[in-house]
Amino acid sequence: MGHSRPTLADVAGAAGVSVSTASLAFSGAGPIAAATRERVHAAASELGYSGPNPLGRSLRSGRSGIAAVVIGDQLRRSFRDPVSVQVLDGLVSTLGQMGLGVLLVPGMPATEGTTGVDPLLETAPMDVAVLIWGSREDDPALLSLQRRGVPVVIGEGPAVEGVPVVGIQDRRGSEELVRHLADLGHERIAVVSLPFGGPRRCAVVSPERMTELRWTPTKHRLEGFQDAGVVPTMVVEAAASLVEEGQAAGRLLLDVEDPPTAVVAQSDLLAAGVLLAARDLGMRVPQDVSVAGFDGIDLPWLAPDVLTTVAQPLAAKGEALGQTVAALLAGEQPEPALLPVTLRTGTTTGPPRT
Amino acid sequence: MGHSRPTLADVAGAAGVSVSTASLAFSGAGPIAAATRERVHAAASELGYSGPNPLGRSLRSGRSGIAAVVIGDQLRRSFRDPVSVQVLDGLVSTLGQMGLGVLLVPGMPATEGTTGVDPLLETAPMDVAVLIWGSREDDPALLSLQRRGVPVVIGEGPAVEGVPVVGIQDRRGSEELVRHLADLGHERIAVVSLPFGGPRRCAVVSPERMTELRWTPTKHRLEGFQDAGVVPTMVVEAAASLVEEGQAAGRLLLDVEDPPTAVVAQSDLLAAGVLLAARDLGMRVPQDVSVAGFDGIDLPWLAPDVLTTVAQPLAAKGEALGQTVAALLAGEQPEPALLPVTLRTGTTTGPPRT
DNA sequence: GTCCGGGTTCGAATCGTTTCGAGGCGTCGC
DNA sequence: GCGACGCCTCGAAACGATTCGAACCCGGAC
Known part of the structure; x- marks a missing residue:
């Protein structure tokens, strides 16, 4: 085991238990004696083991815990708009509470002139993807994700067969x-x-x-x-x-x-x-x-x-996107959401000059 | 293999080659006859196989292809600042060109009043983390990452032993x-x-x-x-x-x-x-x-x-962060970077009233 | 005819974890 | 005293891919 980071097997060995028991000590799933769990944790901190490797866990469970958020266009442009930012903020915190991380993925390839989609979209691990805005029916990103079998949620976009949409009125x-x-x-x-x-x-x-x-x-x-x-x-x-x-x-x-x-x-x-x-x-x-x-x-x-x-309701939109993602991951077929808007009259409108 | 998504083994079977050969056909590493590669790809599209599963690949290679960007505080607050956004933009595109995805991670737990760090920081897969701004010596996020053994780059922060810093003058x-x-x-x-x-x-x-x-x-x-x-x-x-x-x-x-x-x-x-x-x-x-x-x-x-x-130079700062990340992943010990600034006099300063 | 070598392909091990069914042991009830 | 039942623990089988060395096939050279 040389100088590389310790694995669950190392910890189990040090604690004198089997690997499966050690796993139980960390995951909390299944019955385990308090004393045993204690011993495993002690061995872990002894060895400097900082919890199960997410890569191994992901492979086994088939879930990466990652939601990709596809930015329709250049990041710079998108994020200069407070609207996008506030939606993203709501989305990140909602997903975060569900234990999902947000992976930022450009919707278009970084190098100008290239056709197709950003390679990350094709290769990055993700359980679900959110096309947060600026999507279209023939969006290459959408097609690519569907081909990969990644469930997709569309924000503010067209109605696409089998893809839940979250929009406003x-x-x-x-x-x-x-x-x-x-x-x-x-x-x-x-x-x-x-x-x-x-x-x-x-x-x-x-x-x-x-x-x-x-x-x-x-x-x-x-x-x-x-x-x-x-x-x-x-x-x-x-x-x-x-x-x-x-x-x-x-x-x-x-x-x-x-x-x-x-x-x-x-x-x-x-x-x-x-x-x-x-x-x-x-x-x-x-x-x-x-x-x-x-x-x-x-x-x-x-x-x-x-x-x-x-x-x-910008934060609510992000939240609604998050809820839709949750439903999708739970295997449901979420309804499209259409959030309400309200007219707010200020001082910049008045009767025309006669 | 029921109705679940096809694996490399399925493709190999359909193409009449071994799994290892099929892998070669996709990764391009190692010698392979053009005809064989062709056949494998044909079988793949036949079965609707859209490239190697990133989870399996990650586990084997030990790399997730993910760089975590730790947002010091609330996303909303951070992203309302164009400075942050432009740096992030440069970072995302630089990392994207290296095939790295950017995972957004809150530096503090989402639920108020909780101590410690956001659980994502402890459990999400990442090859490297960037504390993009707002880090401090005793940053709990920094400590957590170091315990996990994740290499860290700090933007605009204090000099910490063994952690490369990218800042400006x-x-x-x-x-x-x-x-x-x-x-x-x-x-x-x-x-x-x-x-x-x-x-x-x-x-x-x-x-x-x-x-x-x-x-x-x-x-x-x-x-x-x-x-x-x-x-x-x-x-x-x-x-x-x-x-x-x-x-x-x-x-x-x-x-x-x-x-x-x-x-x-x-x-x-x-x-x-x-x-x-x-x-x-x-x-x-x-x-x-x-x-x-x-x-x-x-x-x-x-x-x-x-x-x-x-x-x-905001975009350059993002780029420098990206370069530092690259160096870190290559096993080097990057030098701290200090980017130049320039005074730009406008119309809002003049002599005081006498 | 045999030997050699380049170019391909294959088997098997490995990455680190979770999960499932089986088994061990102690206790309780009859 | 014996059987049954719970509570824990364990072994082994996945999960899906990469990679390394061995095996293979073929043509050319001696």
């Missing part, structure tokens, strides 16, 4: 928000949308581009307009949910002859960017233009303004 | 920044510091509290003042590196009889909060008060102001 929330603006008297409402999927860009959306819309939350939040019976005067697609992008999009929308009287951004960060753009252009909010967001995150630097937005 | 950067302010003529310079370690609070630091300073970057950035020959008129400790905290600290510092003419915040987020506090109090920057930060992150909503700050 994007559509209804958006509808409420649009109605709020319509009730205030707005007739010219523009949209700054989240990415459509596919190549990222910050640009006015053409009718053709509209047909390429793949990303589910973007789609649902747009559909809220239909439900409210309002047609946006213009849609600008942002390359990511970031303040800078919102600012660029805001310039595109507001720096024109006849700007809209209200702008609905599909995320709070984008809305914040639009506010900055309005400020840059010397427009007052909400007198010259109303601005609304989506998500309900804290934006302390917006004070004294308060953003009108649709608040979603 | 906190002290020198801070010194340069303070000299910059002194050169401008400032004599009354206050500090908003990062947490000291231990109980978190936002309060003026008393002499006793000063002796409890444990967190390394906080300490080094304060030492920069000594090197520049300047004694801060006041130090306020923030509970976390967040805008809200900086704002609260800023009020504490600026809303007094005779406020300092310059405030050095130990992070850009804190500095941004101080700027907000100054604005709330009707103070002009830099005419009434100069404000400087540390880190060099993007703060688009600060525009048109540009924060004077000490920029650190």
